[in-house]
Amino acid sequence: MAILEAKQNVVKQLQDLRGLNDELNPAFVLQKPLNVSFEDRPIPTLSLGSTDVIVQIMQTGICGSDVHYYNHGSIGKFIVKSPMILGHESSGVVAAVGSACKNLHVGDRVALEPGVPCRQCSACKGGKYNICPSMVFAATPPFDGTLCKYYKIAEDFCYKLPPHISFEEGALIEPLSVAVHICRQASIVPGNSVVVFGAGPVGILCCAVARAFGAKTIVSVDLVQSRLAFARDFYGATHTHLAGSTTSSVETAAQLINDAHLRDGADVVIEASGAASSVQTGIHVLRSGGRYVQGGMGKYDITFPIGAIIEKELDIKGSFRYGSGDYLLAISLLESRQIDMKRLITGRYKFHDAERAFKDVYSGKPGLVKVVIEGPEGKCVSEF
Incomplete structure (x- = not known):
């Protein structure tokens, strides 16, 4: 029975990936300070037995760190040495799942926790994975970010969105x-x-x-x-x-x-x-x-x-980023309506206007508090 189930999972994964074969993966890429471009990047792939998922990005918030990389190319010891996709505050729809995934399915609406730790070092084992020295964090050199159409991430760092939480709010679960x-x-x-x-x-x-x-x-x-x-x-x-x-x-x-x-x-x-x-x-x-x-x-x-x-x-x-339980508590605060994230959003931009969004945030355009960028269009699960 277990062998049959494993084979079915592999077949399902291949079907999911075939559905992406005809798709493109447009991305907003920082070449160097104040120099960005739109590129078509390869769609991520899933290896056999993977516990990763591929998410179609629906909304991405602009963070101060993103703007700092855009303007200066570095934050402390993190230096942009090669082209890097920006963005790390994102939500989206699961487009494909690894054959070993247990909790997520194609079509699930999720918020992404953009930093995946090694899970093996003393920091991780001590319950402080946010300070893992081997952290793979989106849009932190040398790792690409989420301002693209398809992004691969570990299943356990995706969180299902409650039905009444929008993709915009889901993106802002990160801050x-x-x-x-x-x-x-x-x-x-x-x-x-x-x-x-x-x-x-x-x-x-x-x-x-x-x-x-x-x-x-x-x-x-x-x-x-x-x-x-x-x-x-x-x-x-x-x-x-x-x-x-x-x-x-x-x-x-x-x-x-x-x-x-x-x-x-x-x-x-x-x-x-x-x-x-x-x-x-x-x-x-x-x-x-x-x-x-x-x-x-x-x-x-x-x-x-x-x-x-x-x-x-x-x-x-x-205090550095977020750790165990923080995302779940943030979602709970939204779900119970103790915090209204919608009021924080004062700027909405299409994907092709991403550079203008960054310039408006950096210049301190009057009235802007928090900005979100819509993901590239095409083949998505519609917002409720």
Whole structure:
């Protein structure tokens, strides 16, 4: 019986792949900084006994890291040395499955977790696969991303979308998972006061997740008033603070504490901007014994108020991407409608307008908060 079932799976896989034979795989490729092109790349293949699936990409969000590669060709030690397909925030439809797949079928609507670890190193075995040194992460050199028609990924890093979750929302489960991981790193509990520096998409989502976790006071801090209004009106911030004054970090922290009625300081600070001044202010905003999480990526080395960390005995953590359970929790927050991702989307582009989308995000086009790009047209399962 098992042998017959295995043969049937192989036949089904071959049928799925034959259905792709006449298809093309258009991709949005970064050649070098500020130089992109559309290319027809080979359709991925599945080896015998594979547990991978091929997904037809339906929607892809633009992340700050994508824009950074587009403009600079590198992020820290990750340097674009050869043409690379951009994009990693994606959702789509399963177009083919490996013969050893158990949980997914052709036609399933899925969100993609774009980083697949080795599953064998000490980080993976210790439950922190997000810091696996052998991580294969979409659109991180030397690996191609998801701004294409067909993308191959491990079955267990695809998550079925609930019926009422759209492909657009499914693509943005990725940044929502980043915010979930940050808030879990911060150990937010009901009644906590939380200050979030940075009101970009991740900072705004941190406000929303903190609210879902039961935070009582949520302060959003940013340089742009419209972003603060967005965080307050739609995503749970109870207070906002417009940064940019010439006061010292200690004075700014004191003002924040006073304006938000934080008494001895905040329970939690989340830094989602990467700005050195925000890091310094955040340390001073915290109460003694408070918790600080660095999620924003800025300069690699900065001046750090380590004396205050010692005196207050603060709990300091970094947060990198997302780990075990974060995607499932993010989907649960969407499914239960505790977080509305639709409001975050303020720009929608066709695939052939991908370069314009990147330019608009980089230039800070007014009104843009989060942008999604529709996948290449043709042979897709229609949106409900």
